[in-house]
Amino acid sequence: MDYEIVIVGAGPSGIFTAMTLAELGIKGIILIEQGKDLDHRTRSDPEDMLCGWGGAGAYSDGKLTLSTEVGGILKEFIEERPLYQLLEETDKIYAAHGAPDRIFGEPSHQLEEFAIRARLAGLELIPTRIRHIGTENCRAVLSGFRQALKERVDIRTGLKVQGLLAEDGRIMGVNLADGQIIHSRFVVVAPGRSGAAWMKHQAESLRLKTTASPVDIGVRVELPAVVFNGITDMSYESKLIHYSRTFDEKVRTFCMNPYGEVVAEENAGIITVNGHSYATKKSDNTNFAILVSSAFTEPFDDPIAYGHYIARLANLLGGGIIVQRLGDLLAGRRSTRERISRCLTRPTYTNATPGDLSFVFPYRHLVSIIEMLEALEKLAPGVYSRNTLLYGVEVKFYSNRIEISPEMETKIKNLFTIGDGAGVSRGLLQASASGILAARAIARRIEDGGV
Numbered sequence: 374m375d376y377e378i379v380i381v382g383a384g385p386s387g388i389f390t391a392m393t394l395a396e397l398g399i400k401g402i403i404l405i406e407q408g409k410d411l412d413h414r415t416r417s418d419p420e421d422m423l424c425g426w427g428g429a430g431a432y433s434d435g436k437l438t439l440s441t442e443v444g445g446i447l448k449e450f451i452e453e454r455p456l457y458q459l460l461e462e463t464d465k466i467y468a469a470h471g472a473p474d475r476i477f478g479e480p481s482h483q484l485e486e487f488a489i490r491a492r493l494a495g496l497e498l499i500p501t502r503i504r505h506i507g508t509e510n511c512r513a514v515l516s517g518f519r520q521a522l523k524e525r526v527d528i529r530t531g532l533k534v535q536g537l538l539a540e541d542g543r544i545m546g547v548n549l550a551d552g553q554i555i556h557s558r559f560v561v562v563a564p565g566r567s568g569a570a571w572m573k574h575q576a577e578s579l580r581l582k583t584t585a586s587p588v589d590i591g592v593r594v595e596l597p598a599v600v601f602n603g604i605t606d607m608s609y610e611s612k613l614i615h616y617s618r619t620f621d622e623k624v625r626t627f628c629m630n631p632y633g634e635v636v637a638e639e640n641a642g643i644i645t646v647n648g649h650s651y652a653t654k655k656s657d658n659t660n661f662a663i664l665v666s667s668a669f670t671e672p673f674d675d676p677i678a679y680g681h682y683i684a685r686l687a688n689l690l691g692g693g694i695i696v697q698r699l700g701d702l703l704a705g706r707r708s709t710r711e712r713i714s715r716c717l718t719r720p721t722y723t724n725a726t727p728g729d730l731s732f733v734f735p736y737r738h739l740v741s742i743i744e745m746l747e748a749l750e751k752l753a754p755g756v757y758s759r760n761t762l763l764y765g766v767e768v769k770f771y772s773n774r775i776e777i778s779p780e781m782e783t784k785i786k787n788l789f790t791i792g793d794g795a796g797v798s799r800g801l802l803q804a805s806a807s808g809i810l811a812a813r814a815i816a817r818r819i820e821d822g823g824v
Contacts, residue, residue, distance in 0.1 A: 374553065374554070374555050374556070375555070375556045375557065376401050376402065376403045376527070376555060376556075376557045377399065377400065377401030377402065377557060377558055377559065377819070378394065378399070378401065378402045378403070378557055378558070378559040378560070378561065378815060379403050379405065379546060379547050379555055379557040379559070379560045379561070380402065380403070380404045380405065380560075380561045380563060381405055381534050381547065381560065381561065381562045381563060381564060382405075382406060382428070382562065382563035382564045382565055382568060382792070382794065383404055383405075383406035383408075383425075383426045383427070383428065383528070383530070383563075384427065384428025384429065384430060384563060384564075384565040384792060384793070384794075384804065385427075385428060385430050385792065385801050385804040385805040385808070386563040386565075386791040386792030386793070386797075386798065386804040386805060386807050386808040387404060387406075387428075387561070387563035387791075387792070387808060388404075388427070388515075388518050388522070388805070388808070389463070389466070389804075389805040389806070389808030389809050389812070390561050390563065390791065390808035390809070390811055390812045391404045391522055391526045391808075391812075392466070392518065392521060392522060393808065393809045393812035393813065393816075394526075394812045394815065394816060395521075395522060395525040395526055397812070397813075397816040399812075399815070399816055399819060402525075402526045402527065403526070403527040403528075403529065403555065403557075404522070404526050404527070404528045404529070405529050405532050405534055405547075405549075406424075406425065406426060406528075406529070406530045406531075406532070407424060407531070407532065407533040407534070407568075408420065408421065408423075408424030408425030408426070408530065408531070409421060409424075409425040409426070409530055409531060410425065410426050410519075410528075410530040410531075411425065411426040411427055411431065411512065411515055411516060411519055413425075414426070414427075414431060416432060422638060422639065422640075423565070423566065423567040423638075423640055424565075424567050425530070426515065426519060426530060427511070427512070427515035427518075428565040428567075429565060429566060429567065429793075430511060430515070430801050431511055431512060431515055432508065432511070432649075433508065433511060433649070433801070434505070434506070434507060434508045434511075434628075434630060434633065434648070434649040434650045434651070435472070435505065435506025435507055435508065435510060435511045435514070435801065436503050436504075436505055436506070436610060436628075436800070436801065437464050437467055437472065437503065437504040437505075437506065437801055437802045438501050438502075438503055438610075438800050438801075438802055438803075439457075439460050439461065439464055439476070439501065439502040439503065439504070439802065440460075440499070440500075440501040440502070441453050441456050441457055441460070442499055442501075443499060443501060443612060443799075443800070444798060444799055444800030444801075444802055444803040445797060445798035445799050445800060445803030445804070445806075445807070446774070446796075446797060446798070446803075447459075447797070447798070447803050447806060447807060447810075450778075450779040450810075451779065451810075456806075459806050459809065459810075460802055460803070460806055462809075463802055463805045463806045463809060464504055464802060466805075467504065467506070467514060467805075468504070470514050470517035470518060470521070471510065471513050471514045471517050472504055472506045472510070472514055473504065473505065473506065473507065473510065473652055475504070475505070476502050476503065476504050477502070477503045477504075477505065477607075477608055477609035477610070478500065478501055478502045478503055478607075478608040478609065478610075479502060480500070481607075483607055484500070484607060484608060487604070487607065487608070487611075488500070490752060491611075491613060491752055493751070494748050494749070494751035494752045495615060495748045495751075496613045496614065496615050496748050496749070496752060497613065497614045497615075498611060498612070498613055499612040499613075499614065501608075501610070501612055503608075503609050503610055505609055505650070505652065506652070507650065507651045507652025507653070508649045508650065508651050508652075509651050509652060509653065509654065510652050532549060532550075532551075533549065533550040533551075534547045534548070534549060534550070535547075535548050535549055535550045536548050536575065536578065537560060537562070537575050537578075537579065537785075537788065538554070538556075539579055539785050539788065542784070542785060542786055543785065543786040543787060544557075544558075544559065544560045544785050544786065544787045544788040545557075546560065547560060558787060559787045559788075559789070559815050559818075560787065560788050560789070561789045561790075561791060561808075561811050561812075561815070562575070562788070562789065562790045562791070562794070562795065563790075563791050563792045563794065563795070563808065564792070564794035564795070565792060565793055565794045566640075566770060566772060566793045566794060567640060567794075568794045569677075569770065569772035569773070569793075569794050570641075571794075572772060572773075572775070572790070572794045572795060573772070573773050576773070576775050579783075579785055579788075581775050581776065581783050581784060581785070582775070582776040582784075583773040583774060583775050583776070583796075584773065584774045584776075584796075585674050585675065585676060585677075585773055586676070586677075586771035586772060586773055586774055586796055587666055587667070587676055587771060588667075588676040588677055588679060588680035588768065588769065588770055588771065589625075589627070589664035589665065589666050589768070589769040589771075590664065590665055590667070590680055590683055590734075590738060590766060590767070590768050590769075591624075591662055591663045591664035591665050591738070591742060591765075591766075591767050592646075592662070592663055592730065592742060592763045592764060592765045592766070592767060593635055593646045593647065593648055593660055593661070593662050593763070593764040593765070593767045594660060594661055594662070594663055594746070594756075594761060594762070594763060594764075595635055595658050595659075595660040595718060595720065595721065595761070595762040595763075595764065596658060596659060596660075596718055596755065596756060596758070596760075596761045596762070597657060597658060597659075597717070597718055597755070598631060598632050598655075598656075598657055598658055598659040599755075600659070600753055600754075600755035600756060600758075601629075601631065601659045601753055601756075602631070602659070603753070604752075604753060605629065605631035605659060606631075609629070609631060610628070610629040610661075611626065611629060612625065612626060612627070613625065613626045613749070613752075615744070615745045615748050617740065617741040617744045617745070618744055619737070619740050619741070619744065620737045620740065620741055622665055622666065622667060622737065622741045623665070623666045624663060624664070624665050624666075624741050624742065624744070624745040625663075625664055625666070626661050626662065626663060626664075626745075626749075627661065627662040627663075627664050627769070628647070628648055628661060628662050629659070629660075629661040630648040630649060630650035630659060630660050630661065631650060631659045632650060632655035632656050632657070632658070632659060633648055633649055633650030633651070633656060633658070633659065633660055633721075634648065634649050634650070634656055634658075634660070634721040634722065635647075635648050635660050635720070635721050635722035635725075635764055636648065636649050636722060637693065637694055637722065637724065641681075643681060643684045643685060643688060644684075644688055644693045644694060645684050645694075645766055645767055645768050646694050646722070646725075646764045646765065646766065646767045647662075647767065648660040648661065648662070656721050657719065658718065658719070658721055660721070662767045662769075663742050663745050663746070664767065664769060665737075665738045665741045665742065667737075667738070677770050680768040680770055681768075683733065683734070683766055683768065684766050684768050686732075686733050686766075687730075687733045687765050687766040690728060690732055690733060691725070691726035691728050692726055693724065693725070693726060694722070694724070694725040694726065694764055694765070694766075695725060695726055695727075695728040695729075695730055695733065695764070695765050695766075696708065696713065696720060696722075696725035696726070696727055696728070696762055696763070696764050697727065697728060697729060697730050697762070697763050697765075698712060698713065698716055698759060698760060698761070698762060698763075699746065699757070699758065699759055699760070699761040699762070699763060700758075700759020700760065701729075701759075702729070702730060702731065702739075702743075702763065703743070703759070705731070706729070707727070707728050707729035708727040708728060708729070709727050710727050712727065713727045713762075716760050716762065717758075717760040718760045718761060718762050720762055722764065725764055730763060730765045733765055733766060734765070734766075742763075746761070769799075771793075771796060771799060772793060772794050772795060772796040773796055774795075774796030774797075775790050775795050775796060777789075777790055777795070777797070779810075780810060780811065780814035781797070781807055781810050781811040781814065782811075782814065787815075787818075789811040789814070789815070791804070791807040791808050791810075791811050792804040792807055792808065795807075
């Protein structure tokens with residue numbers, strides 16, 4: 374079985390590679406996804422949450438972050454202005470396939486004043502423009518992408534790629550778990566975060582140079598939406614950075630969900646916490662993550678294993694996710710079901726086990742998280758309340774970065790790696806944009822007659 378191009382993974386980066394190639398008139402494309410097709414994915418199946426058509430984005434709240442500073446490392450390959458133009462172009466494709474029209478965080482006098490207030494509170498605001506798709510709309514947008522590719526690309530779901538075939542420094546195709554071999558001139562690997570371990574193994578087999586990425590560990594904060602609505606009504610999601618007084622560690626807010634819900638995720642048998650928000654459906658609460666980025670002492674170079682260890686510890690102590698009132702944490706006592714029931718913040722995730730997060734987090738992480746909450750209190754009174762809920766653990770694993778060119782090509786000729794699984798991106802928009810970059814590079818080579 375021969376094709377011109379094999380794309381491994383049908384998450385945002387793989388989909389945008391396929392769509393760009395198809396728009397450029399390139400034929401002979403196969404898109405392979407180990408998970409289920411979109412219509413067969415369900416939230417009740419843990420494997421479906423991250424794998425399948427649309428990748429993890431199918432069940433995200435669909436934030437498209439129009440920023441060169443966050444969401445990936447493409448700015449290391451492209452100058453800021455061309456990169457921003459690429460991100461805007463990518464965003465317009467989402468809009469054309471059903472993403473809502475409104476963009477939050479447009480420059481304004483109000484936003485400038487907010488940035489000043491943040492600085493006075495010891496926080497740095499990273500300005501970002503965001504288009505919010507909403508969890509309930511993500512599947513419709515992904516379905517639109519699926520329809521756009523239906524007659525132009527050979528799409529195979531439920532098919533696992535076992536390995537990559539290379540010879541004399543050139544990619545030759547892929548071999549499948551069922552024993553089949555697909556030969557091709559080009560291979561684009563877009564495994565997503567769920568395929569990070571597989572990607573690391575392939576890189577080692579092909580002797581591709583990789584760099585360990587950091588791991589961010591923290592909590593999901595939930596509080597009444599009125600505490601943050603002055604901020605979220607203006608910018609929807611505020612990306613705020615703080616450096617803790619005690620340890621000078623970088624602490625940041627992440628994935629802010631106004632009027633949203635706290636949810637659980639499962640990956641490789643580990644249960645972690647996350648948050649979603651909908652375009653129309655609203656709860657009474659807002660949730661967001663506070664994440665601590667740590668520098669480790671050499672020779673330790675496996676931050677992903679460390680993140681797994683912390684998450685497993687929470688699962689061991691709580692049977693899954695642990696929830697604790699901030700007031701209980703500060704008082705040095707565990708939360709109980711009775712104490713949670715008296716909490717003025719009503720939890721949107723009710724399956725968490727009331728407990729004590731101080732048994733889970735290292736002291737320096739806990740101190741940094743508390744100091745971040747104190748700083749946020751100056752910006753939004755009510756954050757540092759005894760009724761604020763903390764869920765743990767939230768862990769963001771970033772795949773090992775593979776050494777690639779500005780065209781997303783590895784040192785193996787015609788082998789491209791893109792998206793979150795290759796360590797290129799950390800969000801929907803830059804993942805999608807990396808697919809466009811790879812597709813355009815391949816199209817140029819085909820048009821020039823080169824291999």
